[in-house]
Amino acid sequence: MKRRDFVAAxxxxxxxxxxxESKECETGSAVSTSKDVIKWSMVTTWPPGFQGxxxxxxxxxxxxxxxxxxxxxxxxxxxxxxxxxxxVFDAVSSGSVQMGHGASYYWKGKLPAASFxxxxxxxLNAQEMNGWLLQGGGLELWQELYAPYDLIPMPGGNTxxxxxxxxxxxxxxxxxxQGLKMRIPGLGGEVLKRAGGTPELIAGGEIFSALEMxxxxxxxxxxxxxxxxxxxxxxxxxxxxxxxxxxxxxLEAIINKTAMQELPxxxxxxxxxxxxxxxxxxxxxxSQKNSEALQTLVEQHQVEVKRLPQDVLDRFxxxxxxxxxEQSQGSELAKRIYQSYIDFxxxxxxxxxxxxxx
Numbered sequence: 001m002k003r004r005d006f007v008a009a010x011x012x013x014x015x016x017x018x019x020x021e022s023k024e025c026e027t028g029s030a031v032s033t034s035k036d037v038i039k040w041s042m043v044t045t046w047p048p049g050f051q052g053x054x055x056x057x058x059x060x061x062x063x064x065x066x067x068x069x070x071x072x073x074x075x076x077x078x079x080x081x082x083x084x085x086x087x088v089f090d091a092v093s094s095g096s097v098q099m100g101h102g103a104s105y106y107w108k109g110k111l112p113a114a115s116f117x118x119x120x121x122x123x124l125n126a127q128e129m130n131g132w133l134l135q136g137g138g139l140e141l142w143q144e145l146y147a148p149y150d151l152i153p154m155p156g157g158n159t160x161x162x163x164x165x166x167x168x169x170x171x172x173x174x175x176x177x178q179g180l181k182m183r184i185p186g187l188g189g190e191v192l193k194r195a196g197g198t199p200e201l202i203a204g205g206e207i208f209s210a211l212e213m214x215x216x217x218x219x220x221x222x223x224x225x226x227x228x229x230x231x232x233x234x235x236x237x238x239x240x241x242x243x244x245x246x247x248x249x250x251l252e253a254i255i256n257k258t259a260m261q262e263l264p265x266x267x268x269x270x271x272x273x274x275x276x277x278x279x280x281x282x283x284x285x286x287s288q289k290n291s292e293a294l295q296t297l298v299e300q301h302q303v304e305v306k307r308l309p310q311d312v313l314d315r316f317x318x319x320x321x322x323x324x325x326e327q328s329q330g331s332e333l334a335k336r337i338y339q340s341y342i343d344f345x346x347x348x349x350x351x352x353x354x355x356x357x358x
């Protein structure tokens with residue numbers, strides 16, 4: 001998104017919010033009537049009402065409703081309420097619903113390059129992802145990738161850096177990864193596979209039972225805030241860091257392009273501005289809540305927080321670098337996405353050496 005587009009979207013959102021629930025703005029133009037309300041449905045990959053992720057989707061819908069002055073009403077459906085969690089992309093693409101909320105790495109089987117727009121192992125952190133997407137050309141490439149599916153993606157949240165996950169056994173060396181069955185999506189899952197483990201893609205609401213019943217040996221989901229809510233500490237003893245697989249995970253709002261184009265320009269700006277608002281607010285929420293939840297896990301539930309051994313991290317990073325290069329070989333567009341991401345990361349590394357040297 002160009003800077004001027006963001007300013008226009010924010011301006012439109014401010015104007016419409018000021019109109020509130022009234023029928024007319026001060027300019028005298030109509031805002032809403034009972035006959036012309038546009039109703040949209042949003043499906044998500046998250047359990048209904050789940051804190052941080054599910055409530056982030058609800059916040060996004062509420063912002064659209066408010067910013068539109070009542071001219072739009074977006075209703076949110078959690079995973080399984082309307083479509084299964086991992087069918088959100090297809091549901092929005094087909095036009096059966098107008099919006100979705102999830103994470104782009106869930107679709108790597110369909111679009112391998114999609115993972116770049118959620119999180120890459122040992123890649124960009126949350127602040128850098130926002131910089132690349134909103135100012136570094138990343139969003140335009142993302143939208144180009146989704147265009148053939150009649151979809152418009154927007155950043156719709158960020159969980160900040162995650163945890164490496166919950167384990168039922170200690171990890172003392174790379175040998176302990178051999179044969180490890182772990183719930184881990186995206187490129188992180190492929191890294192684990194090449195290191196000798198067995199990755200599984202399991203929706204968030206099904207992780208606890210899989211871990212508790214021994215179907216898997218380990219699982220990563222997000223971080224302390226969400227992990228505490230799911231009660232993973234009841235099913236696994238060891239909580240490992242750092243979140244090498246997801247250093248700053250961007251969540252996506254996906255919009256059916258046809259439905260978007262049917263909106264008047266001011267409401268299109270409202271939808272985009274609401275997505276950006278949700279992106280900022282979710283990151284702020286996770287930044288605050290993770291620290292509180294970690295303290296609860298350690299002090300009240302006696303969770304053992306441990307760092308992954310360096311040889312494990314080194315091997316994962318080595319594999320990740322190879323894998324990311326491979327992801328760029330699928331198409332000309334994938335190559336451009338990779339090059340844009342890598343160039344931005346290289347510049348960010350140099351800046352961090354100076355800016356974060358305290």
